[in-house]
Amino acid sequence: xxxxxxxxxxxxxxxxxxxxxxxxxxxxxxxxxxxxxxxxxxxxxxxxxxxxxxxxxxxxxxxxxxxxxxxxxxxxxxxxxxxxxxxxxxxxxxxxxxxxxxxxx
Amino acid sequence: xxxxxxxxxxxxxxxxxxxxxxxxxxxxxxxxxxxxxxxxxxxxxxxxxxxxxxxxxxxxxxxxxxxxxxxxxxxxxxxxxxxxxxxxxxxxxxxxxxxxxxxxxxxxxxxxxxxxxxxxxxxxxxxxxxxxxxxxxxxxxxxxxxxxxxxxxxxxxxxxxxxxxxxxxxxxxxxxxxxxxx
Numbered sequence: 001x002x003x004x005x006x007x008x009x010x011x012x013x014x015x016x017x018x019x020x021x022x023x024x025x026x027x028x029x030x031x032x033x034x035x036x037x038x039x040x041x042x043x044x045x046x047x048x049x050x051x052x053x054x055x056x057x058x059x060x061x062x063x064x065x066x067x068x069x070x071x072x073x074x075x076x077x078x079x080x081x082x083x084x085x086x087x088x089x090x091x092x093x094x095x096x097x098x099x100x101x102x103x104x105x
Numbered sequence: 106x107x108x109x110x111x112x113x114x115x116x117x118x119x120x121x122x123x124x125x126x127x128x129x130x131x132x133x134x135x136x137x138x139x140x141x142x143x144x145x146x147x148x149x150x151x152x153x154x155x156x157x158x159x160x161x162x163x164x165x166x167x168x169x170x171x172x173x174x175x176x177x178x179x180x181x182x183x184x185x186x187x188x189x190x191x192x193x194x195x196x197x198x199x200x201x202x203x204x205x206x207x208x209x210x211x212x213x214x215x216x217x218x219x220x221x222x223x224x225x226x227x228x229x230x231x232x233x234x235x236x237x238x239x240x241x242x243x244x245x246x247x248x249x250x251x252x253x254x255x256x257x258x259x260x261x262x263x264x265x266x267x268x269x270x271x272x273x274x275x276x277x278x279x280x281x282x283x284x285x286x287x
Contacts, residue, residue: 090249093269096210
């Protein structure tokens with residue numbers, strides 16, 4: 001399963017056009033996009049990208065320019081996606097704690 | 106990191122020697138912190154210098170609740186609840202001599218550590234802070250707190266703090282993640 005992420009792009013080919021949604025891939029190979037509590041079936045979003053987008057999402061997650069992403073992928077690639085992009089909700093705090101532990105060690 | 110011990114505020118602490126540069130925070134520590142503690146309203150914890158009396162920093166925590174609407178989508182997970190149990194960081198101050206050295210970041214780790222510890226005992230889903238001004242607001246944002254729109258209130262999930270501090274759920278003890286096979 002790919003984590004729940006938020007779409008922050010208006011990448012060409014998406015009919016969501018930069019909308020915010022949540023994408024969850026489940027074991028039934030279907031994709032669900034939910035927005036404002038609504039559940040949309042697979043196919044509502046036009047799936048794009050792939051590894052290139054995942055790389056971008058990872059970088060943005062790392063820099064925490066956004067907290068969550070929707071990873072929009074070609075439907076045919078759904079099962080190929082194994083990477084998980086889970087943005088850390090408290091990266092700076094984690095670094096501080098890590099630095100403190102290192103200093104105390 | 107400056108040498109200190111984290112203690113609950115007690116009679117032996119010299120509060121009049123503490124100066125943070127903010128009169129209201131100094132005044133609270135000197136005149137109200139002990140009273141509030143005795144009344145069971147809040148608990149104040151101090152960074153105690155090695156002499157056992159000098160206060161280098163303090164923070165005051167108290168139980169509170171936060172409206173479900175204030176914490177956005179996270180709150181909607183608990184649909185049947187209008188408000189969530191939380192801990193309020195009511196006061197936090199560092200003595201003037203230690204400011205602008207990044208020591209505040211160490212202090213917030215102690216604050217969050219205490220809150221997570223308390224959460225293990227009595228629960229508490231969120232950590233809340235009401236920033237007094239833009240500077241304080243930015244400080245908490247820099248520590249990954251999420252602002253409530255339209256105000257100076259910020260929040261963080263207690264679980265987020267626990268994870269960031271790598272605190273174990275069972276004991277609340279600070280522990281480094283062991284290496285594989287260790």
